[in-house]
Amino acid sequence: MRTIGFVAKELGISVETIKFYERKGLIKQPVKPESGYRVYDHTITQRIEFILKAKTLGFTLNEISSLLRLSNDCKEVERIGLKKLAVIQEKINDLRKLETVIKRLTENCQNNQDATSCPIIESLSNS
Incomplete structure (x- = not known):
């Protein structure tokens, strides 16, 4: 019998996750028989x-x-997908900028001859 516990175990998620999806209206909760699960x-x-x-x-x-509501409206699903893609691309760009800064700071540490002074700490301390 495919009870909530069985499905949760099968999918590697918790029973609470399934209940949460039910409360959010993402899935329908099956009717409970008078006796049973x-x-x-x-x-x-x-x-x-x-x-x-x-x-x-x-x-x-x-x-x-x-997405679930629009499963028969490919153009609208595409619009949502493109919007998500733009967010991801923006995050990638931000991460690349962060990578450049961290790389520069660590290179400054590697070239630092003064053991009592740390370029990363100084950079973070200066506003």
């Missing part, structure tokens, strides 16, 4: 897998909710 069918598992994959690509739960 809720049974999670394969479509729910597939939907959770979709959510998990989308999260690994950096989509937020709100964006994932939009």
